Amino acid sequence: MTDVIKVAVLGAAGRMGSEAVKAINSAADLELVAALGSGDPLESLEGTGADIVVDLTVPSVSEANVRYAVEHGMHAVVGTTGWDEEKLQRLRDLLDEHPETGVLIAPNFAIGAVLAGKFAAAASRYFESVEVIELHHPNKLDAPSGTARHTAQLIAEARREAGVAPSPDATESDPEGSRGAVIEDVHVHAVRLRGLVAHEEILLGDTGQQLSIRHDSFDRVSFMPGVLLGVRRVGSAPGLTHGLDGYLELD
Amino acid sequence: MTDVIKVAVLGAAGRMGSEAVKAINSAADLELVAALGSGDPLESLEGTGADIVVDLTVPSVSEANVRYAVEHGMHAVVGTTGWDEEKLQRLRDLLDEHPETGVLIAPNFAIGAVLAGKFAAAASRYFESVEVIELHHPNKLDAPSGTARHTAQLIAEARREAGVAPSPDATESDPEGSRGAVIEDVHVHAVRLRGLVAHEEILLGDTGQQLSIRHDSFDRVSFMPGVLLGVRRVGSAPGLTHGLDGYLELD
Amino acid sequence: MTDVIKVAVLGAAGRMGSEAVKAINSAADLELVAALGSGDPLESLEGTGADIVVDLTVPSVSEANVRYAVEHGMHAVVGTTGWDEEKLQRLRDLLDEHPETGVLIAPNFAIGAVLAGKFAAAASRYFESVEVIELHHPNKLDAPSGTARHTAQLIAEARREAGVAPSPDATESDPEGSRGAVIEDVHVHAVRLRGLVAHEEILLGDTGQQLSIRHDSFDRVSFMPGVLLGVRRVGSAPGLTHGLDGYLELD
């Protein structure tokens, strides 16, 4: 028999946090024992018996939250951004002193997006050509998206390791820049369209064939299965895991 | 009873011409009465009884071929490029003297591509956002494709007429140019991928919905149904028709 | 200068109705003068000066609502289902007595879905093969969707009129029924997938080419532009119009 896992959510009133509260309440094997907002002190966690802390707060407090959890024997699943190398190193040092505690820090909890990037990189060594298209709502301020940039980097790294040449391109004339961005030899195109949320498509081509891998995020609830996966596994993954892909079994 | 239409192909040894010869030979209502290569004189057409001349030659001889056809009472279907306004005006003047003769000059005989452009323009007045993606083999020298450029112009014209604002775009940072070309306010992206031939996708977005229209040309035989449509209709369309869309019924 | 159009919403507390209230409030050229729920009497409309009544109620009361509007000199835009031929005929008779009043009854207000069906039917006479795929959330009780069934009928009608043969199909062995439904000679496939809302794709194929037309409804707000289009045009379209396509200009 599996015991129920006791979970505390920090940032429970935010957009991601409130979805996490709902998702945990809906999971039979999880029990929500605390839901803290920005005004609640960390000490509120005492006596809750929380096994896992889910941190969905803001960069300015995330490190303190996670350190508190680790120091009090709780594992942590972290979706807050802003974890630079300095913070990560301090956390690794702390985890060395707590060798049975696990922390997962994931920049993207959409399992499908993480898989799409992994699959694209794995396939890219077998195809002569590869390009990335990302599509988002038109209120987005930056282009291309961080996910697309990361996917291009994963692809470029896989192709370099396999000794694959850059994708062929005979273009001589492109006066308006229709060929898009080039990120480490990989062309990346950004589409902005009302009605969309966050989408990415990787196109791989070789003589006579094409492989297309596409991920669509229609709603931020798409991140919740990844959060729950993290909550269920972090307890058996001591140390620091960076990126949800470390928890995904692909074979 | 319908009489068989007698057809002569000029440029019959070329890539398009040889496909046209095959397509006409396969059509029960058409009879191939002449197939001329680059060395054959136009006078070879005499006595063949050709009703229609299909010109799939090169820019330097196309005008002379078409004028010869019109002057000898034959209709013409023309897929050769290079017809500038000056040549077109001379042809219109000639056709005024032959009011029962028809000429179709079409830059693209793929019916699906012509329909895709028409549909996209018609729909674009009802959607807040629209962008164009074209995808071709990596040996193509220019980007974006002429078809994508033409589609963007059709869309821009339809939106201007309907008083629709340009697609919204909050992008502030795009250091590598991932947002692609802007042709008359319409973003156009060009993908180059081994294994592809000629493809175009128009994406239209509005709150909560997306409409996508895509055309794929896998092979140049895709142009033949358009050539045959032209051959069958040019005889009942006196004067000059520019673009296959003039022959397509959409209601 | 255009006057502001005064609009009353019936069924304002429902899922569609509450979206309509929001959409009308956001439109500068429209003014919401009444929002009635199921308990409010129609007489509440008196003195509001409403030009247009939007009926988004339930089949049992929709006819009475629309008749009340017409008898009191208001045009009506109706998204409620259940209008059978008998009700429609009674409404036509009533409109004969009010020749300046317009009523629009539309089974689908997503402009993109209406366009997709029209485009598919128009294109289908030029392609040897055509099939329809619809994709919905897995809680849907019936398959295929009413929209896909309607699209297949539009296609079948267009092909019959143009004398096009049914799509070729050499299938001899299909023990599990993978070829899907056949609706008036058109194959229709239904996919059910968690995360989806309402989607339809029409695939048209001919030698060497494919034309694909796809509509995605991500959210019921996608119906609002169609509702607003109806509100703005119904006043200048006397009599009964059935289907939003009657208001869409496609050339």
Added chain:
Amino acid sequence: MTDVIKVAVLGAAGRMGSEAVKAINSAADLELVAALGSGDPLESLEGTGADIVVDLTVPSVSEANVRYAVEHGMHAVVGTTGWDEEKLQRLRDLLDEHPETGVLIAPNFAIGAVLAGKFAAAASRYFESVEVIELHHPNKLDAPSGTARHTAQLIAEARREAGVAPSPDATESDPEGSRGAVIEDVHVHAVRLRGLVAHEEILLGDTGQQLSIRHDSFDRVSFMPGVLLGVRRVGSAPGLTHGLDGYLELD
């Protein structure tokens, strides 16, 4: 320095074989030392110094060809169908006597198709819903395709191992069978469209997100990179390998 690999093609006059001859002739690291047609005796291979035999013949002779190769110290890459369990076991027994010789038997040499199946199976344990759509030319006699059937089986096996329930489906009414085939709990849809060759799409859905994996074979040359991969690796993979996926590195 890598030595050139010497390759003999059996079935060199067939559709696949003639493509293989071209592909090997175009590869700098491979040398074609023999190209045998159906009338040529196997003894023609003597003295050619072939390292690898590529068998692209017919079921009735494939076993004899491969046994001859193994007995004469040559590795074999086999694309011929008809290898039932009895033949495979006889081959395994023979290979036990030749422990340094490798044989690859692959039902599908399109690398993209093999990857699509593997990726879909790996991802399917993380998604509540999954369905398969295959699309082929309308001259195909059986539905669904063997590849789609195989993909459904891979998915079903991966989901059973991970303890994932069948995809949810509330359908109560489907009078015409639009929901398609059900292969081991996975819905499979078959589309037949003029202009297509061989295509497969796997759709995976979960709350708020979709992952789509699609493979397009436009031409049988798409099988050649897989054949060349087999030729290059079979020499260092002793024993029998069934399926090209055994040679693909995915991490």
